[in-house]
Amino acid sequence: GDSVTQMEGPVTLSEEAFLTINCTYTATGYPSLFWYVQYPGEGLQLLLKATKADDKGSNKGFEATYRKETTSFHLEKGSVQVSDSAVYFCALSEGSGGYNKLIFGAGTRLAVHP
């Protein structure tokens, strides 16, 4: 079945550093791809998405580009803030005809220090 692989954390950065969290996927077909974020004590929030190859999703300074040739959807941010500290999940949508489910990666914990 479909699967998502993320780089292991934790990732520890200083404020204003550049962030990359790697995500690769295995899927039959061309699924939609997502990044969700989980802040401490909260649920999963959609951060950004891309629905087809070469699409770039962006939100709150974060970006990710759907790369079909490398089956990747790496998350990047040019300058992280302490408030970005959270767990980040890469996910793909599996299914068709409206009956989809999300397949998640293991999550990557990001800690940003002042």
Added chain:
Amino acid sequence: EPEVTQTPSHQVTQMGQEVILRCVPISNHLYFYWYRQILGQKVEFLVSFYNNEISEKSEIFDDQFSVERPDGSNFTLKIRSTKLEDSAMYFCASRPLLPTEEQYFGPGTRLTVT
């Protein structure tokens, strides 16, 4: 902004007891989901529900699990006889009709089985 809500936030129960986890999806959404996250592990799909019936379930969702939409607003997950390994965070999610495939998650219920 509308959001998915879940109650309780934390449930402690003894092994063998029945528990019901409750969710109120976003009001105009038509697809409903349950996921779980065992501590330190990835978020896993349990079940999807549409038009008052299960559309897909995972291997985890055995005969001990059931879902119900008892009225126009609530969506519940019942575990008939809890086991220690059911201890996890349970997330409810909902989604409107296509074309969007993104799912909106609740804050989760932490279930602890002792």
